[in-house]
Amino acid sequence: MNASSVQAFLSDDIIARCGERASKYDRENTFFTEDFEELRKSGYLTIAVPEQFGGRGMTLADVCREQRRLAYRAPATALATNMHLYWTGVAADMRKMGDSSLEWILREAGTGEVFAAGHGEAGNDLPLFLSTAKAQKVDGGYKFWGHKIFGSLAPVWTRLGLHAMDASDPKAPKIVHAFMPRDTKSYTIKETWDVLGMRATRSDDTILDGAVVADKYIARVLPAGTADLFVLSVFGWAEPTFASIYLGLAERARDLAAAGVKKRTSLALTRSMAYHPEIQRCFSEMQLALEAASAQVERVAHEWSIGFDHGMQWPMKLVAAKHNAVEAAKKVVDLAMSVSGGTGMFKTNELERLYRDVRCGGFHPANTILAHEIVGKTVLGIDLGEQPRWG
């Protein structure tokens, strides 16, 4: 299972170059333009696109492995690229399951379109299921108003996935899922992205001010609060890939820390700090966290890839994997810092960035708050939509 039957796609060289650029992007708060161009040229953006559409046809498990390798050196690059990759994976897997409604995504991705996700919103703790944005049916499409946040790949996307509420029938509000072409009118990107970590993703705001998206780019119109294969597939691809990115980041932190303690000496020890029992204990805790989270994430990705039927347990399985991976990664990075004895705090030390990058993991949907609700209710056999929500 560790061993892969599929050859790695990304060359170690590309990953190394991305790794070398990471600290500059972070420091200057700029988009990972050179990385993106290298990845694009290498064909990385179509690894999840089936071969007949010009891609590599990699499964979710394959993509997780690649993303984890990339994130080991360049987590922000992997994270932003993930937004595109998961849309192609969603479309590919839905098609494999017999739903070709998003086949156009595969065709367009095959010819170079770049997809991104504009689902983040303030004032909505159930992302995808509800929306503060407004959708209105117009001739030949839908018109959108709203304020979207966390829109990674802002400088380069050509199709922005987004959703909004059509409440024209107040008794039956609907969620409209659309992909807005870059050349659409009546929207603006607001450069707000100056944050703690994962800075190179440039996850700027998007203001929709009556932007019209044609019917062919309307992916779904669903009753508000409900999920179908489309929504499930978004979680199916997003959670394990997010999780893999943070695992890669954590493995990097552990390895940097290990290299560090092997070089550090102390007057009160006969050998390096690697022989300090409390340091060893810290590495034990790192590894115990990684062993569990790795197994869980790889298993979920594998099960999704082979079409395993978890039925109603799928959302729980997916968010649990991402939640545990991110919590493990936070723990690992914190311990890596501890054993660094303070050197990890310096801007010249990669750990300093990893400590900031890792914290972002808790915010991708399902965030910590929502993950507990999904997992807890699922175990108890309670539908997420049951009202009242609690009590």
Added chain:
Amino acid sequence: MNASSVQAFLSDDIIARCGERASKYDRENTFFTEDFEELRKSGYLTIAVPEQFGGRGMTLADVCREQRRLAYRAPATALATNMHLYWTGVAADMRKMGDSSLEWILREAGTGEVFAAGHGEAGNDLPLFLSTAKAQKVDGGYKFWGHKIFGSLAPVWTRLGLHAMDASDPKAPKIVHAFMPRDTKSYTIKETWDVLGMRATRSDDTILDGAVVADKYIARVLPAGTADLFVLSVFGWAEPTFASIYLGLAERARDLAAAGVKKRTSLALTRSMAYHPEIQRCFSEMQLALEAASAQVERVAHEWSIGFDHGMQWPMKLVAAKHNAVEAAKKVVDLAMSVSGGTGMFKTNELERLYRDVRCGGFHPANTILAHEIVGKTVLGIDLGEQPRWG
């Protein structure tokens, strides 16, 4: 991976009957005699013995699954039986790897011999690697003196696995591994087993007072402090099976707790306690712990079963899986108690026993203390035998 290609061996009926007897064994502190006879008759004691020796040829992964099912209802029965099962698995897998030195275990197990483990000792925090017991070469075998503890299956074993130190050459002390037949002279079983949990295992003391074991039952003579395939295989079989037992126990606790909160109501809620958000949070934490530990344990068992080569990482992989599984199980049972609102404390409630049984998991080797050392040192590339041990 959840789905098994291999059919379950134990019938639900047998497991249910073991479950029904569990509380009586616990209350009366008696050996699980009826369970043992049923399991023996069913062929359960030879599931890991290859078919040509009269067994079922189940892999470690298969055995883990069976033990987890059994432990779901009768954890002490599964735990004691495990001592026998792992010896048969060790012998089977060594043979598969080309080392037939323990083939006799398979033959004897196939004809009804019952194996147990007499490795527990006070005054030795590196079990298997060192020993407070003394071995002396005599004509045709070895003679043993020592005090062994935690000897599960005391009433029924016919071959007791044990180890002792032969320090006749003080510069090169050796560990002698033997299997002592029940009818050996000069040993006594001391009925000391009256403990917190896993009471039905009857893990009594064994006092070796010059007991002689013939050469054919001497499994290994190894330099003290070292491991070979034999020692590794003991960990290979013991850790994942122990882990699976505690996972089964934890799943039972979760399910009992879930059934409980669905029945409990409260004046301050409109529905059952299952709709209390803090109760849901507790189940989320239980499930998050189980998802990770299950994936890790099943993966390690699978990797061992397919002969995956983890090289020097194997001991770490094995003890990490057991450690995480036991810690997860302790957490789950504690949370199951919490949501029971106090009813779980009553002797009439199975949770009461599970709370006691689960605590034993931390003591099987590698215990918590040693697990951290093995994991931490392995991550840092430090050999467990390096001296001084720390500093």
Added chain:
Amino acid sequence: MNASSVQAFLSDDIIARCGERASKYDRENTFFTEDFEELRKSGYLTIAVPEQFGGRGMTLADVCREQRRLAYRAPATALATNMHLYWTGVAADMRKMGDSSLEWILREAGTGEVFAAGHGEAGNDLPLFLSTAKAQKVDGGYKFWGHKIFGSLAPVWTRLGLHAMDASDPKAPKIVHAFMPRDTKSYTIKETWDVLGMRATRSDDTILDGAVVADKYIARVLPAGTADLFVLSVFGWAEPTFASIYLGLAERARDLAAAGVKKRTSLALTRSMAYHPEIQRCFSEMQLALEAASAQVERVAHEWSIGFDHGMQWPMKLVAAKHNAVEAAKKVVDLAMSVSGGTGMFKTNELERLYRDVRCGGFHPANTILAHEIVGKTVLGIDLGEQPRWG
């Protein structure tokens, strides 16, 4: 602050004798009769009663200290006795604050009456504030129906504190707080107490089947869901004393564990197991937990004793102290077990009982589930009574 200006009340001898009897009470599941008689004769039951009523006038802080000393050796004895002690403390402090409505408790306690608490109920997650029991006004008093659980001191109480709902006006249900004399008719004590830990408390069920309590023993009639000084004072006395009992228990576990590791040796160490760094780490975690929880509990007890005004923060302060103390104690006992290397599991080892006793701490009100609600809402300035409860 560690140092006390007040001399200890209980002699070391009495405590030692209680400690010697503890394991027998536990094993035989019997009430702590001999302890109770010794404590009664010593005057311990009136330490919180003001001197003018024949007591010692000890403050909450003093009583916490005594209970902690007693619990160090005999936690169940301290816990059951606590039910009586806190009622006397409640009455004393209310009187000090100018409310003499419970002065009769002080007089009666001074002349030997024994108070207990019958507030535990199934089906009510807001103890004291709501009730599944029914109260009906009758001539000269109230009549009660209901099923009370967790009634410590069942064999010896002469006044059972209890509460029930008078819903005669459905729009304005009221909670009636009463103290039922032992010789009341129409109630029965059902001997259900056979549980995991704190067995000597004999916290049996009480079935109220139309029991009539005279007006003079009606302490309060309050709107359902509300608290006044009486209710606050119950928390004021119960939480810090409960907390102190579990701290005493935890200190005992730590000390037993420390004595144990100093005696245990290992072949792989040059000195005792106290020199094993991972063992030291376990003691560090125990002590870190105890330092924090001790300071918090002693501070809250002191602040209550001096009449510090925490205003609306008081309930939060009180339940937070008890919650943290119990969680710390659970952690300490678990670590004490870990370092025992398995010997702590034997019935002959006091740790075995402490491991069972400590788990009860989570169930005393406010239990873990409720504690989080009280603390979280208080920090956010949300009244516990606000409806809907969440969302």
Added chain:
Amino acid sequence: MNASSVQAFLSDDIIARCGERASKYDRENTFFTEDFEELRKSGYLTIAVPEQFGGRGMTLADVCREQRRLAYRAPATALATNMHLYWTGVAADMRKMGDSSLEWILREAGTGEVFAAGHGEAGNDLPLFLSTAKAQKVDGGYKFWGHKIFGSLAPVWTRLGLHAMDASDPKAPKIVHAFMPRDTKSYTIKETWDVLGMRATRSDDTILDGAVVADKYIARVLPAGTADLFVLSVFGWAEPTFASIYLGLAERARDLAAAGVKKRTSLALTRSMAYHPEIQRCFSEMQLALEAASAQVERVAHEWSIGFDHGMQWPMKLVAAKHNAVEAAKKVVDLAMSVSGGTGMFKTNELERLYRDVRCGGFHPANTILAHEIVGKTVLGIDLGEQPRWG
């Protein structure tokens, strides 16, 4: 205990102004010059200096309270200032205890000298007790070589506390503690300070290249590895003040988070996010952590201030308080981030800085690694100097 008999020293206005400047210092990585000048003018630098030397004579408990207030808005300012404050406190308390050897510090501080700490070193996990720097007795003083790190207040100190090893007698190496005047020759300050958090402290490196310090500025010459009142007093003042700074920081994070959730709404809630039960749970965990750590830190500061005799327990008490406070603060800030739903990640949000600042707490001596050793060994009655260190 919460209530203070001593009036606050710093005005809310000064603190507010420091708070307003904090983000600029952080962003531009500059020293808190304006804050420092305001604090100096206000007399803050002499609050711990006895009145007869021109100060305010505040106790450790008082100083902790002031530092916590200041850190609530400007943690880096409080932290750097702390280096000066603790030296004055050390000198004042030693004098109170009858040791006037550092009285000159009080006189000089009274006349405007600024003290700092140059004890941080790479390659030494037992700070203060050993040193990688070299001291050599010369006529009229000592000569120093070495590389010191984490030297807060680099731009403004006039007396740098430092220590080095005099190994002229290899059998009896000694630690020389000195205060180097700013105008000393043969040392350089290297501007290395560009780090994760607490950036305004400007904790640059100091290279000692034969710097000579006159005898009058030699505070102590102690056998290596030992402590006396001087060393204990450094811990006595440093630990509780460090702890208080991180508590202040954590309280700020909690309060910002609470204000945030009260303003945030969600489509799936009828009221603000403050009514989301999982959000409430997060605040419960924050408060539970703060209640315990606050009580512990305030207690230790109080006990030190009143001269309570903890004997050999003092080092444990001190580092335990700092350790628990920092761990609590890290937890609080992480939870504050969680409930921010992502807004806390933006550079415009103060939480973003607090998340970075708080991580520094683990590195002040005694760091996490050392704290466990001190606490664990103390509980077990093992002297920190016993050799071998473990095993």
